Amino acid sequence: MSTQTQLAVIGGGPGGYAAAFLAADLGMQVTLIDMEKNPGGVCLYRGCIPSKALLHVAKLINEAEEAKKWGVDFGEPKIDMAKLRDFKNGVVNKLTGGLGQLAKQRKVNFINGRATFVNSNTLSVAKTDGTTEEVVYEKAILATGSVPTKIPGLSIDSPRVMDSTSALELNDIPKRLLVIGGGYIGLELSTVYASLGSEVTVVEMLPGLLPGADRDMVAVLERRVKSLMKNVFTETKVVDLKDNGDSVTVKLEGAKVTEPEQTFDKVLISIGRRPVTTGFGLENTKVKVNERGFVITDKTMKTDDASIYAIGDIVGNPMLAHKASAEGKVAVEAILGHKVAFEPNAIPAVVFTDPELAWAGITENEAREKGIKVEVAKFPWGASGRATTLDRNDGMTKLIVEPETERILGVAIVGVGAGDMIAEGTLAIEMGAVVKDLELTIHPHPTLSETMMFAAELYYGHATDMYRPKRK
Missing domain, CATH: 3.30.390.30 (FAD/NAD-linked reductase, C-terminal dimerisation domain)
Structure with missing residues (x-):
């Protein structure tokens, strides 16, 4: 089976679906390709949205505890994990299902599958139903996103070692949790698990949490984080992980660590994300990737291949959904010949x-x-x-x-x-x-x-x- 389209968008995350929807609104014939049932990407399925739903619950738990000093005692929270998961999944399903409907209303051709470039104007899509479809396009927008980074030399295959995706599945609440990484993802998930009852230890290799933010602002956050967590160690490295079957033994290296060897029920690795720019045939195009794995583009988001544009996490930091959406809109406008450029003075x-x-x-x-x-x-x-x-x-x-x-x-x-x-x-x-x-x-x-x-x-x-x- 072969499909011809004016615009093919590979990746249905915030950048991809924003681009696809705008292009359709502006009269283009659009095909959107993604592995999921509906658009949404990591942000809606395994990132921004489920984490914020759980953070809302964490906030309620913490505020209920604080209300005791105001004269209001709700008692100890009773957490029904099945209902909590249902709430989180319900939020995800509502939003992604809504995006699916918006795609249909705009007559966007949505294909479930994995796209591979055959050449600069053709994709081969291995569909989730087992069939293959060829998509011939005039222009393409690449929006394949990113995946969690692993610790070199310390990756072990164990259900007790989680990344952000598995942590958001919320299979259980470990009594003792180690979070490796003091960036925004690590701290948000630490907040969720600590509020739900875990004893959380956070380890960060750099001198402070959230290295991209100003120290005076981080200091305000850090005071409360430390009151919620069991331990927060900065300038500390994890040098070894050992799966014991029912626990994980971790060796820590840092001046502030009094016990170099500690045991946890689960470990969450959250040291950042890396772009997904391999495995879908970029070598069959003129698209170029830099030494860090990011696709090289100009200010209109066009790559070195005149037929292909790239947006979102794959083109560089910051890896943020709203940046991807803005880039996607610029790419569409540029494809239509409008004078645009992605030159923000500020990305919040x-x-x-x-x-x-x-x-x-x-x-x-x-x-x-x-x-x-x-x-x-x-x-x-x-x-x-x-x-x-x-x-x-x-x-x-x-x-x-x-x-x-x-x-x-x-x-x-x-x-x-x-x-x-x-x-x-x-x-x-x-x-x-x-x-x-x-x-x-x-x-x-x-x-x-x-x-x-x-x-x-x-x-x-x-x-x-x-x-x-x-x-x-």
Whole structure:
């Protein structure tokens, strides 16, 4: 069987389906190819969405415990694992099923299978029903995503050693859990398991958690993380893993480790992700891959093969769903001949822990490393009325400013709901807003969002709810 199409999209994740849907909306004939029953990719099936559903439950458990000091005692939580899994799976099925319907409504030809390039204009698709289909296309968008990275030399085949995918299946709650990796995935899953009752130890090889974020913001998060976990070891390496059948023995190497050899019921390896750029015939095209395995593209997302574009995790960091979606839309517009380029001034990042941590634009650390002169305004949530009503003063809103122009170069927020607040900062950076723009924008009271306005006021030394000597 052979199909001809204007656009073939390989990979049905946030980048792939965003590209396919936009192309269909703009009148193109589109074929979308993915192994899953419906579009969604890692994000919806095994990443962003199921993890956020479980983090919501973790937040409820933690808030119920904290409510005791407010005079409300709900008692000890009773966790029904089967119902919890059903809730998580129900969220996934609802959203992916919805995407399947949207594909049908747009008349996108959705093929379940694995695509391999035969040449620069032809794909061979091994379908999940056992048949093979040839797809001849005018243009293709490659959006094959990424997979968890393994520790070189330490990978053991054991059901007790998990990656993020198996951890989200939530087969059980281990009494003792080791999480290798202090990045956002490791910390989010640590939060889930610790809230559900596991004794969690987190190990990070670098000097601090979340190495991409500013240290002052991470410090706020780290204090609460340490209160939730049994141990958090930084500058610590795992040098050996041994499967004992009913447990895993781990050898740790680090100055802060008092017991080099420890035993856990399960181990979660979460040290990052790598692009999926092998195994589907790229060698039969002109597409080039760099030394780190990322597909090389220009600013329109076009590869070295004029017929093929690439987006998402396979083209480089940050590996974020919203970046992939934006790149997918740029690729479609470029294919249609519109003058576009993927040149964002800011890509927001969010860590959905408790508290949440979010940032966009340049970080203070990055500015210092690059020798960029900046001024910083920090508004602590101890002076926020809304944060106080929530009994969550453990937050901070920070603006990173270009001194000469007062243009906002970066925004960072740590605290409850930071992920929902960072969009305002991202918009400010993209629009070239100056501090005065934020200061003069009337924000609703009492809200956490007004801490953006307060930080802007503080830059000039006259924040209503906090005193700081004038600097301007």
